[in-house]
Amino acid sequence: MSKPHYIRSGWLIDGSGGPVQKNMLLRVENGAFTSISPFREGDAPDPDTVTDLSSCTILPPFVDCHVHLSMSGRTAPQTRQERDRPDFKTLSTRIAGHIHQHFIHGILAVRDGGDTRGHVLHYKNTPRPTGNDPVTFKVAGRAWHKKGRYGGLIGRHLQNNATPAQALAEENESIDHIKLIQSGLNSLKVFGHQTAPQFTLDELKGFVLQARQKREKVMVHANGELPVRLALEAGCDSIEHGFFMGRENLGTMADRQITWVPTACTMKAFAENMDPDDPGFDRGVVEKNLHHQLEQMRLAQQYGVTIALGTDAGCRGVPHGESVAEELKLIMQAGYALTEAVQCATANGARLLGLDNSGCIAPSQPAHFIVAKGSPAMLPTKLRSLEAIYLHGTLCSRLYPQSGRAILF
Structure with a gap:
């Protein structure tokens, strides 16, 4: 079992159609989201376990x-x-x-x-x-x-x-x-x-x-x-x-x-x-x-x-x-x-x-998400050049998975 890791997002659009959530903390363990909650400075986890995306919007793939x-x-x-x-x-x-x-x-x-x-x-x-x-x-x-x-x-x-x-x-x-x-x-x-x-x-x-x-x-x-x-x-x-x-x-x-x-x-x-x-x-x-x-x-x-x-x-x-x-x-x-x-x-x-484990950012779902620089006000324009893509909570390398093609991040 892997140690938990945290993603801090400036804005979260979870795919459910609900409102944008601001300043959120997403807990990832074993490649899946285990909890999603507002980020609070006083209760913040160890900074070494946090990926700071507070200037970005994250969305489901x-x-x-x-x-x-x-x-x-x-x-x-x-x-x-x-x-x-x-x-x-x-x-x-x-x-x-x-x-x-x-x-x-x-x-x-x-x-x-x-x-x-x-x-x-x-x-x-x-x-x-x-x-x-x-x-x-x-x-x-x-x-x-x-x-x-x-x-x-x-x-x-x-x-x-x-x-x-x-x-x-x-x-x-x-x-x-x-x-x-x-x-x-x-x-x-x-x-x-x-x-x-x-x-x-x-x-x-x-x-x-x-x-x-x-x-x-x-x-x-x-x-x-x-x-x-x-x-x-x-x-x-x-x-x-x-x-x-x-x-x-x-x-x-x-x-x-x-x-x-x-x-x-x-x-x-x-x-x-x-x-x-x-x-x-x-x-x-x-x-x-x-x-x-x-x-x-x-x-x-x-x-x-x-x-x-x-x-x-x-x-x-x-x-x-x-x-x-x-x-x-x-x-x-x-x-x-x-x-x-x-x-x-x-x-x-x-x-x-028929993809049961795709489409939303939610607890128990695989920790796949995309990152757009800036606030939701910059979408969908910023989707043409993404800041990052994460699979199972891990940043994708600049080599395209399975093929070695360069990713343009």
């Missing part, structure tokens, strides 16, 4: 609930084309780099939404000589879509008129969740345009039933009122994106406790990175799309819908790691307090991913 680790997030066309090459060695190096970017931005868990050849799943199942990654990543392998509809970039379609039960029965990949694509993309030219659903209600229910039998969750890419409504009726676990889904669906999500991952920063990235001469792009429409999504997020808070932060990192203009700070800003712009936004990025995400 983040969870990004929607990423594509095989994709770069860059805007250069040649780079985007390279991502589809079936060169696993090249892609594995890229995937490792993206995981590194998540880590240095304080993200210790991500949920991958799939790639067309299942490279991220292959990467996860390939032993690495340096051991396991410090970032937990849950993978879908390859998503499912209807033949002739959007989705070939990140998945595959049902073959030979197979039912979901037949298709999943033949599935021998060790995935963590099922990803379904239930609609098309949002129009960047016509405001509010909605595409038809890809799967029928019976097909969706078939996927969900098979997932339950395998104890897997179902994440559904869905925009528009009808695609979202069918996904909710089928019993999915989360709606990804959810643009233009409407008030009725928000009410259903609140009633059935289905999580929403809005990925608002994708639309902001389109506005900032698209070529204004592109005939398929209208900046005014994109900005209206973003505004409408923020309005839906405001309504979601009023209705009691659980939001979990997801960035869609890897999509054009959405880099891995740093985009979490951007999505946090947008959640706050939608009316959430800083601590509520952090809850979306920590406890809510951990719950969606």
Whole structure:
């Protein structure tokens, strides 16, 4: 049994959604928090046992609930084309780099939404000589879509008129969740345009039933009122994106406790990175799309819908790691307090991913936390360059755990 160690924090945001706690003392023993209490000078422990972070804010590590680790997030066309090459060695190096970017931005868990050849799943199942990654990543392998509809970039379609039960029965990949694509993309030219659903209600229910039998969750890419409504009726676990889904669906999500991952920063990235001469792009429409999504997020808070932060990192203009700070800003712009936004990025995400020992700073939880210089008033800006990351109460070295990559602290 190790001797207790103490962390003094200037400010603590614990991930619960409660108020910021000022001038706190956290006791760590055997790599876990054992108590959290206000710091009092008269009762202070031996200074040699205290790490003084009184000028900093500490938070739980983040969870990004929607990423594509095989994709770069860059805007250069040649780079985007390279991502589809079936060169696993090249892609594995890229995937490792993206995981590194998540880590240095304080993200210790991500949920991958799939790639067309299942490279991220292959990467996860390939032993690495340096051991396991410090970032937990849950993978879908390859998503499912209807033949002739959007989705070939990140998945595959049902073959030979197979039912979901037949298709999943033949599935021998060790995935963590099922990803379904239930609609098309949002129009960047016509405001509010909605595409038809890809799967029928019976097909969706078939996927969900098979997932339950395998104890897997179902994440559904869905925009528009009808695609979202069918996904909710089928019993999915989360709606990804959810643009233009409407008030009725928000009410259903609140009633059935289905999580929403809005990925608002994708639309902001389109506005900032698209070529204004592109005939398929209208900046005014994109900005209206973003505004409408923020309005839906405001309504979601009023209705009691659980939001979990997801960035869609890897999509054009959405880099891995740093985009979490951007999505946090947008959640706050939608009316959430800083601590509520952090809850979306920590406890809510951990719950969606089934991570029982992540998401909050609390007694009995592993002593993992991130450190931002200054007060909460400097967040989320300071999250782009963290002061430190602690795992099991120990400061991470300047070498990235398990890989030797330099951490930019």
